[in-house]
Amino acid sequence: MNVLVYLLPIALSLGLLGLVAFLWSLKDGQYEDLDGAALRVLGDDDLPKEKEWKEKDR
Amino acid sequence: MPQKLDLSSFARPAGNGQSTMTLAVEGVHCGGCIARVEAGMRKIPGVVEARLNFSNRRLTIAWRNHEAEPADFLVALESLGYQGHPFQARAAEQEEVRYEKWLLRCLAVAGFAAMNIMLLSVSVWSGNVSDITPETRDLFHWASALIALPAAAYAGLPFFLSAIAALKARSVNMDVPISLGVMLALGMSVVETLNSATHAYFDSAVMLLFFLLLGRYLDASLRRRTRAVAGNLAALKAETAQRVAADGQIVVVPASVLAAGDRVLLRPGDRVPADGIIVAGQSEIDDSLVTGESVPRPVRESATVYAGSVNISGTLTLQVTAAGENTLIDEIERLMDSAAKAKSRIVHLADRAARLYAPLVHTAAAVTLVGWLAFGASAHTAIVVAITVLIITCPCALALAIPAVQVVAAGRLFRNGIFLHGGDAIERLAEVDTVVFDKTGTLTLPEPQVVNAADIPPGLLERAARLALASRHPLAAAIARHAHERSAFADVREEPGQGICAIVDGVEARLGSPAYCDVALPQRPDPYATDASWIAFRHGKKAALFAVRQSLRPDARAAVDTLRSMGLRVRILSGDRADAVAPVAAALGIADWSAAVTPADKVAALDALKAEGCRVLMVGDGLNDAPSLVAAHVSMSPITAADLSQAQADAVFLGERLAPVPEAVVTARRARALMRQNLWLAGLYNLFAVPVAMAGLVTPLIAALAMSGSSLIVTLNALRLNALRLHRGGAPIAAPAQAENGPAAPVRALPVAEGSRA
Numbered sequence: 001m002n003v004l005v006y007l008l009p010i011a012l013s014l015g016l017l018g019l020v021a022f023l024w025s026l027k028d029g030q031y032e033d034l035d036g037a038a039l040r041v042l043g044d045d046d047l048p049k050e051k052e053w054k055e056k057d058r
Numbered sequence: 059m060p061q062k063l064d065l066s067s068f069a070r071p072a073g074n075g076q077s078t079m080t081l082a083v084e085g086v087h088c089g090g091c092i093a094r095v096e097a098g099m100r101k102i103p104g105v106v107e108a109r110l111n112f113s114n115r116r117l118t119i120a121w122r123n124h125e126a127e128p129a130d131f132l133v134a135l136e137s138l139g140y141q142g143h144p145f146q147a148r149a150a151e152q153e154e155v156r157y158e159k160w161l162l163r164c165l166a167v168a169g170f171a172a173m174n175i176m177l178l179s180v181s182v183w184s185g186n187v188s189d190i191t192p193e194t195r196d197l198f199h200w201a202s203a204l205i206a207l208p209a210a211a212y213a214g215l216p217f218f219l220s221a222i223a224a225l226k227a228r229s230v231n232m233d234v235p236i237s238l239g240v241m242l243a244l245g246m247s248v249v250e251t252l253n254s255a256t257h258a259y260f261d262s263a264v265m266l267l268f269f270l271l272l273g274r275y276l277d278a279s280l281r282r283r284t285r286a287v288a289g290n291l292a293a294l295k296a297e298t299a300q301r302v303a304a305d306g307q308i309v310v311v312p313a314s315v316l317a318a319g320d321r322v323l324l325r326p327g328d329r330v331p332a333d334g335i336i337v338a339g340q341s342e343i344d345d346s347l348v349t350g351e352s353v354p355r356p357v358r359e360s361a362t363v364y365a366g367s368v369n370i371s372g373t374l375t376l377q378v379t380a381a382g383e384n385t386l387i388d389e390i391e392r393l394m395d396s397a398a399k400a401k402s403r404i405v406h407l408a409d410r411a412a413r414l415y416a417p418l419v420h421t422a423a424a425v426t427l428v429g430w431l432a433f434g435a436s437a438h439t440a441i442v443v444a445i446t447v448l449i450i451t452c453p454c455a456l457a458l459a460i461p462a463v464q465v466v467a468a469g470r471l472f473r474n475g476i477f478l479h480g481g482d483a484i485e486r487l488a489e490v491d492t493v494v495f496d497k498t499g500t501l502t503l504p505e506p507q508v509v510n511a512a513d514i515p516p517g518l519l520e521r522a523a524r525l526a527l528a529s530r531h532p533l534a535a536a537i538a539r540h541a542h543e544r545s546a547f548a549d550v551r552e553e554p555g556q557g558i559c560a561i562v563d564g565v566e567a568r569l570g571s572p573a574y575c576d577v578a579l580p581q582r583p584d585p586y587a588t589d590a591s592w593i594a595f596r597h598g599k600k601a602a603l604f605a606v607r608q609s610l611r612p613d614a615r616a617a618v619d620t621l622r623s624m625g626l627r628v629r630i631l632s633g634d635r636a637d638a639v640a641p642v643a644a645a646l647g648i649a650d651w652s653a654a655v656t657p658a659d660k661v662a663a664l665d666a667l668k669a670e671g672c673r674v675l676m677v678g679d680g681l682n683d684a685p686s687l688v689a690a691h692v693s694m695s696p697i698t699a700a701d702l703s704q705a706q707a708d709a710v711f712l713g714e715r716l717a718p719v720p721e722a723v724v725t726a727r728r729a730r731a732l733m734r735q736n737l738w739l740a741g742l743y744n745l746f747a748v749p750v751a752m753a754g755l756v757t758p759l760i761a762a763l764a765m766s767g768s769s770l771i772v773t774l775n776a777l778r779l780n781a782l783r784l785h786r787g788g789a790p791i792a793a794p795a796q797a798e799n800g801p802a803a804p805v806r807a808l809p810v811a812e813g814s815r816a
Binding site: 004008011012015016018019022026031033034036039040 | 111112114170177194
């Protein structure tokens with residue numbers, strides 16, 4: 001039974017981590033252009049510069 | 059003459075000396091387009107970033123102020139082969155986006171909570187039949203409570219707020235029993251946990267929220283997508299105006315920024331950007347979008363023109379008048395207001411079900427409580443059983459029964475180019491028994507067409523069409539549509555009010571009035587009815603005459619026949635003259651038509667139909683149709699309709715074809731049948747579940763299985779709507795790709811599919 005003392009918090013915090021990650025990705029605008037993301041991944045021109053175009057504005 | 063294009067009204071300040079603006083971009087098809095557009099935009103000096111959203115085809119550009127001009131972006135896009143349209147986000151769309159995100163956050167929280175509580179609950183359930191100790195069970199119940207209470211407080215907000223709003227308005231919606239069920243389930247579970255009981259219902263409460271939020275999220279996401287498309291279409295349609303500044307300089311501005319008193323230059327072919335009075339020039343005005351009149355009206359100084367009309371022949375200067383100075387618009391708005399007031403509030407199927415349902419389950423719970431007390435059970439047992447009745451009847455399936463069908467139906471219509479303004483329009487569409495059409499722009503195509511193109515030698519037609527590309531005259535545009543090669547001839551001269559000419563293959567070619575081209579009009583009475591305009595073309599010795607007029611939509615007859623075969627009455631109410639309406643009515647076989655109907659008479663005619671007990675679907679596009687679109691039971695507009703009319707219509711359809719009208723009615727009827735089935739399924743579920751719960755036999759495990767099972771069944775049943783298409787060999791009748799094929803065959807197949815349902 002003692003095993004529950006740490007297994008329960010671990011299970012819950014893992015779940016919570018997933019929730020926080022999802023909410024962060026939502027806030028970050030990662031779901032704004034799902035079709036575009038599917039096509040962009042195929043482009044081979046992903047220069048380092050591309051990271052700078054992060055969407056500030058919809 | 060290049061003109062200054064002023065788009066400053068679309069730029070938004072973004073801080074640190076930068077501005078951003080959004081463009082709706084046409085012609086983006088693939089991943090390559092994304093890279094091309096973004097790279098092309100970033101090459102413009104001053105542009106800091108460019109990001110194309112492929113899902114909604116919108117390009118956001120940020121640039122340093124004073125280093126780039128918004129107008130350059132459009133030019134750059136055009137040189138890449140794309141059309142950009144400045145886009146102004148509408149408040150309604152932003153509201154939808156916010157609401158959808160909120161629901162998604164709630165859904166995420168509910169999903170997280172449901173999964174983790176289920177983890178604990180399954181342990182308890184399996185422990186209950188084996189060797190769990192009461193201490194461990196209590197621990198698991200407390201852990202569940204720790205997750206469920208905050209999660210429900212957050213994820214339940216959409217329901218709680220809606221329930222409170224309904225109660226404040228002294229009515230009951232579906233959210234009232236939902237909120238009550240969730241709160242009682244949580245409250246009881248906390249009390250049971252305090253008493254170290256065997257059963258707690260945290261999982262039921264949170265799972266219920268998860269299922270319901272899923273339905274709502276799908277609904278909201280569909281509505282938001284529809285709005286995004288509508289927003290882009292509005293940007294594509296948005297007019298620009300050539301404003302004459304005080305110093306005589308002409309600046310091109312978006313029509314939306316025009317203010318009263320502004321002077322606007324109207325060249326031939328321009329659409330009138332705002333209501334106003336002519337201060338200089340004379341011309342003819344095509345009022346078909348405003349009054350339904352298909353024959354142009356001559357105008358001169360001090361004549362009034364309305365937004366949406368098209369200037370045909372001469373150059374005009376217009377002075378914009380303020381809202382409220384305009385008798386026609388005022389009349390239309392007054393009629394619209396009174397029609398909206400007269401429209402009795404329609405009670406939706408879902409609300410009807412909720413009104414019936416809420417008292418029923420609450421009575422069942424009360425009867426259970428009293429019954430168990432009467433048979434000598436303790437107050438605690440009686441209350442617990444009564445609450446399990448409320449939990450098991452919590453309208454999971456019922457709340458999904460109608461939205462699920464609405465989402466599937468709206469999605470299906472959406473793919474076929476029909477955009478609904480609200481899911482409730484589906485129910486009203488299913489009830490119609492009479493369809494009233496406007497003529498101009500609804501039964502007929504909004505732009506004039508060459509009706510005798512088949513009689514003209516193809517080579518001559520091609521040359522005339524390419525010459526016509528150089529002119530902005532609306533009649534020339536009809537001819538220009540027949541050009542296969544889309545490049546205009548060089549050095550085209552335009553003779554105002556006469557026509558255009560150019561040297562083609564060393565010989566002069568002329569396109570214009572018959573006199574200008576020295577072509578005689580046909581002696582015999584013309585075969586194309588009275589309202590055709592004649593355009594002549596001469597190239598050396600060869601000559602041709604084009605008859606240009608408003609023509610029927612290509613599948614109008616088939617669509618009207620389909621509507622009739624579905625048992626609907628079809629009528630025409632047109633603002634046009636009788637001799638223009640009669641041939642159309644005859645061609646479509648519609649005996650019941652009226653011409654020269656004013657907006658007020660249209661509303662009166664609809665009211666008369668309503669008094670007879672008819673439920674009318676009004677299909678119209680003109681400004682004069684706006685009040686009758688409000689007055690009708692349900693209404694549709696083509697995408698080319700006047701803005702005001704489009705805003706009033708319950709649905710807007712794309713394309714040249716009329717098939718979307720029968721398609722919408724068929725889908726709606728099928729959808730309503732499925733809604734009814736779903737309500738019966740949900741009722742049937744309760745018929746079995748309630749006695750079991752009243753007998754006190756329900757455990758949390760049974761509640762979880764019953765709730766998710768019934769939700770799944772109604773959702774799957776709703777998806778059957780998509781099978782409607784499969785019955786006909788996979789040909790969606792309103793798909794634009796089908797436009798060239800004979801529309802009659804797939805359309806006629808519809809009633810069969812409809813009949814097979816019944």
